[in-house]
Structure formats: structure tokens, C-alpha cells
Amino acid sequence: MASARFRRAFQYPDDSGDDQYAREELDEEEQERVIQNLKRLNNRRNSEYSIIFTTVPIFSAAIYMPLVLSSSSTNPDRCLALTSMLSLLTTAFTMRYSPHSNGHSQTQQPLSLINAVLCVLLVLIHFAYLPRESWLSTELITSLMPGAMLATISVARRIMSSVDIKGLETLRYDYKGA
DSSP states (O other): OOSOOOOOOOOOGGGGOOTTSOOOOOOHHHHHHHHHHHHHHHHHHHHHHHHHHHHHHHHHHGGGHHHHHOTTSOHHHHHHHHHHHHHHHHHHHHHHHSOOSSSOOTTHHHHHHHHHHHHHHHHHHHHHHSOGGGSSSHHHHHHHHHHHHHHHHHHHHHHHHHOOSHHHHHTOOOOOOO
16 A cells, blocks of 8 residues: 555535634624725715816916917917817816716716817817927927826726725625624
């Protein structure tokens, strides 16, 4: 008998006495406390993100003020700068005043669509009317900024609405504490 094999009896993971994977069940009060704490943390985080992502487009709109106020700017330059400012302010408005839920509000969807069209038009106008030598210049960056802000805000809003605390309430179990 050179190789003897020993057989061990099958044991369920719970029967092993190893409490590494054991978890403590929560009673109704503890579940409610955990859910309320998660709601409070999520609301605070959403509020912070909302403030941050509202101020960034507002400050970005200030970049266009010299073009609007300069006497050396041409009317088309002023018009493009005003359109960029309008787009950035619309993005800030959407971030601040539209709800952060998965559903769309009545004003959010058309406003976001109009804003996206404005952003695309700014880039198309840049490529259509500027000479080919100046395509990769600061004018390109200023024409891309409203679209980049809109995309960033859209991603931030999607992330903010992806946390569904209300879904936790449906996962409650009826465990009565001792």
C-alpha cells in the first residue's frame, strides 16, 4: 500500500465552524437605520457634486467675457462667444435645478437636446469658417468647451442617479430581533 487515500466526510461550509463568512442578521430597526444613513450620505454626496458641477460651467463661461466685451471683436465672434456662454449656463442650470433621478423631467430632455445641438453647431462653425491653419488653436478649445462640459455633466448626473437607495427598501427581510 504505497499510496493510501484517506476519505474525509463532506461538510457544508456552515458546519465547518469557520465564522469567516458568517454574517449577523439585522432586525427591522437596524435595517431602517442603515438605509437612512445611506440615504443621508447619498444626499450629501449628490449635493456636493451638484454644487461642484454647477460652478465649473459658470466659471468656464467667464472665459468668453473678454470676447463679448472687447471692442476689437467682430460680430460673428461675439455671437459665437454668447452662444458658448448660453450653452455653459444652460448646462449649469440643468445640473443645479433638474432632479437627479433616473426619469427625465419635462424641461430637462428638450433643454439638454437643444444644448447638445448648440455644442455641435459651435464645433461645425469652427471647422467651416476658420482657415485650416488655425484648426488646432485656442479657438478649437473654446469651441469644444461647451460640448465637453455638457458631456462631463451628463456623466456626473448619470453616476449620481445610478445609486438607487429606494431599491434597498425592497430588499428588506422580516427578521425580528430578540
